[in-house]
Amino acid sequence: MSDPILQTRGISKTFGALKASNDISLDLRAGEIHALIGPNGAGKSTLIKQIAGGLAPDSGSVWLGGEDVTALTTPERARSGLGRTFQISELAMEDTVLQNATLGALGAGASPYSFWQRALGRGDLTEVARAALDRVGLAEKAQTRTSELSHGERRQLEVAVALTLKPRAFVMDEPMAGLGTEGSKTMTGFLDSLRAEAPILLVEHDMDAVFALADRISVLVYGAIIATGTVEEIRANADVRAAYLGDDA
Numbered sequence: 001m002s003d004p005i006l007q008t009r010g011i012s013k014t015f016g017a018l019k020a021s022n023d024i025s026l027d028l029r030a031g032e033i034h035a036l037i038g039p040n041g042a043g044k045s046t047l048i049k050q051i052a053g054g055l056a057p058d059s060g061s062v063w064l065g066g067e068d069v070t071a072l073t074t075p076e077r078a079r080s081g082l083g084r085t086f087q088i089s090e091l092a093m094e095d096t097v098l099q100n101a102t103l104g105a106l107g108a109g110a111s112p113y114s115f116w117q118r119a120l121g122r123g124d125l126t127e128v129a130r131a132a133l134d135r136v137g138l139a140e141k142a143q144t145r146t147s148e149l150s151h152g153e154r155r156q157l158e159v160a161v162a163l164t165l166k167p168r169a170f171v172m173d174e175p176m177a178g179l180g181t182e183g184s185k186t187m188t189g190f191l192d193s194l195r196a197e198a199p200i201l202l203v204e205h206d207m208d209a210v211f212a213l214a215d216r217i218s219v220l221v222y223g224a225i226i227a228t229g230t231v232e233e234i235r236a237n238a239d240v241r242a243a244y245l246g247d248d249a
């Protein structure tokens with residue numbers, strides 16, 4: 001079995017009396033989509049924030065490749081190769097699609113010097129941005145104002161922004177949210193092809209998408225992982241059915 005690309009080791013986080021993350025260890029391996037599911041309030045977003053860098057765990061660590069990134073900021077983790085789909089509010093709505101993708105690519109520059117050098121219009125940056133837009137199917141919308149995109153296209157743009165950093169692993173928080181049937185189908189097909197470039201830790205409520213895409217599923221209930229396994233194993237797991245999926249899964 002290959003070494004994990006992304007890993008949490010014993011992550012715990014409490015908010016007052018609430019244990020939002022309870023000793024969570026999970027890993028993401030090359031080529032896979034690992035879905036994280038669980039009821040509302042189970043602690044999925046809290047875990048994702050600790051992996052991406054927005055929230056410090058009380059204990060435990062986050063590893064990217066062989067590197068302990070627990071002390072790194074979100075931008076530092078991004079530059080180390082952790083791609084995260086941005087919340088929609090992080091897109092600049094008045095800017096064009098290409099400008100948003102280019103701004104994302106700027107984040108790849110490690111030093112202030114390269115930041116300014118790149119900001120002054122280096123062509124390769126635009127090339128990286130255009131390639132990412134092409135990859136998600138937005139090449140023809142490069143000059144469109146972001147506010148004019150459909151909801152689904154904005155989601156695609158978020159993935160393009162993450163792609164510009166050439167991530168080693170992706171963390172995605174509900175990429176299907178609000179997409180509707182057709183949009184979900186498009187995004188499902190896209191994520192399916194994306195896993196070969198970089199594995200994806202996927203938080204998603206759309207169970208059709210999860211069952212279609214996941215190589216493995218981890219189930220989070222009350223801040224703890226109660227099971228990890230293949231789609232078949234999770235569907236058949238008695239604890240999971242009782243706690244979450246119900247009998248019609």
Ligand SMILES: Nc1ncnc2c1ncn2[C@@H]1O[C@H](COP(=O)(O)OP(=O)(O)OP(=O)(O)O)[C@@H](O)[C@H]1O
Nearest residue numbers: 015016018020038039040041042043044045046047
């Ligand atoms: N900053 C915070 N302060 C206090 N409590 C918090 C904070 N962030 C999250 N919580 C609580 O932690 C628990 C887990 O929340 P979280 O948002 O991680 O769950 P979730 O699984 O992502 O839920 P959903 O599926 O509804 O998005 C909830 O009870 C929530 O109210």
